[in-house]
Each structure stands twice: as structure tokens, then as C-alpha cells.
Amino acid sequence: MVLRRLVMAALAMAAAMPCVPVVEAQTPAATQSARPVLVLVCHKQSEACQTWHSQWQPLFAGSPAYKMIDVRTIDAPTAKGMMQPAAWPGDLRWLLDTFLMSQQGTWEEYETPRFFLLQNGSVTASTAGNNGWREFMWPTILDVTNTKP
Numbered sequence: 001m002v003l004r005r006l007v008m009a010a011l012a013m014a015a016a017m018p019c020v021p022v023v024e025a026q027t028p029a030a031t032q033s034a035r036p037v038l039v040l041v042c043h044k045q046s047e048a049c050q051t052w053h054s055q056w057q058p059l060f061a062g063s064p065a066y067k068m069i070d071v072r073t074i075d076a077p078t079a080k081g082m083m084q085p086a087a088w089p090g091d092l093r094w095l096l097d098t099f100l101m102s103q104q105g106t107w108e109e110y111e112t113p114r115f116f117l118l119q120n121g122s123v124t125a126s127t128a129g130n131n132g133w134r135e136f137m138w139p140t141i142l143d144v145t146n147t148k149p
Contacts, residue, residue: 036069036124036144038137039095041114043076052113052130060138065145079110098123117141 042049060066072092076082088096095116099105108114108128115137117125124144127136142148 037072037118038069039072039092039116039118041074041082042112043079043082045078046112048130049113052133056130056133063149064147065141068145069141083109
């Protein structure tokens with residue numbers, strides 16, 4: 001399962017690479033933070049999101065890494081609403097468009113919670129689910145921030 005997620009993440013990033021200059025040119029200044037930005041996408045009906053909020057978020061919020069990144073949350077009422085532009089703040093709609101055009105977005109459109117790590121206005125990591133958080137995003141954040149849990 002871990003290998004599948006890593007392969008899918010690598011494929012999604014490779015597929016998005018030809019679009020990077022266009023995306024960076026359209027990326028609003030608000031997401032061009034000097035600090036890494038974690039974007040968490042959930043919907044209110046998702047049990048997996050409830051699990052992340054109750055189990056993983058408190059651990060993350062208590063970590064040194066949390067103090068070194070910005071966190072943005074998109075919390076829609078439904079899974080379908082989660083993928084609608086109206087649920088996203090204007091400065092992050094480019095991220096939704098990029099995701100929906102990617103192979104990963106086609107395969108995993110409604111899987112939650114969904115995580116995007118942005119650095120210098122570009123997506124550097126993306127995964128979904130609590131296993132994706134534990135096995136991929138959390139270690140990536142620790143690496144990017146050079147911290148330990």
C-alpha cells in the first residue's frame with residue numbers, strides 16, 4: 001500500500017511537471033510564503049477526517065514542525081462540495097485546478113483527508129488518507145522542517 005501511494009505520488013508529480021511554470025505564473029502571492037504551507041482538505045461527513053482531527057491533528061499541533069509551517073484548511077459540507085471551487089479560498093483555487101487535472105485527482109478525487117504541501121508556491125508533496133499522512137506527509141514535513149516528532 002505504501003509503495004502504491006509513493007508510486008502514485010511520483011506519477012502525479014511527474015505528470016504535473018510540464019504545468020509547473022504555468023502554475024507558478026498563476027499562483028497568487030498569498031500562497032508564495034517563505035514557510036512551507038500544509039493545505040488540509042476535508043468534508044464534514046468524512047469519518048477519516050474526523051479521525052485525523054481527533055487523533056493526528058493534536059499530535060501534529062504539539063510538534064515543533066507545526067510551529068514552522070503555515071496550515072490552511074478547506075472544510076466542505078460534502079465530498080462533492082470539497083471539489084467545487086466555491087469551497088476553496090481564491091488564493092488556493094489554482095491548487096484545486098491543478099489537482100483535478102492530474103492523474104492522481106482523477107483516481108482519488110474524493111479520498112479524505114487530502115494533504116498538499118506547498119513550498120515557494122509549488123506543490124512539493126501530496127497524499128490522502130490517514131495512512132498517507134502517517135507514512136508520507138508527516139515524515140515529509142519532519143524532513144522539510146528538519147525536526148523530530
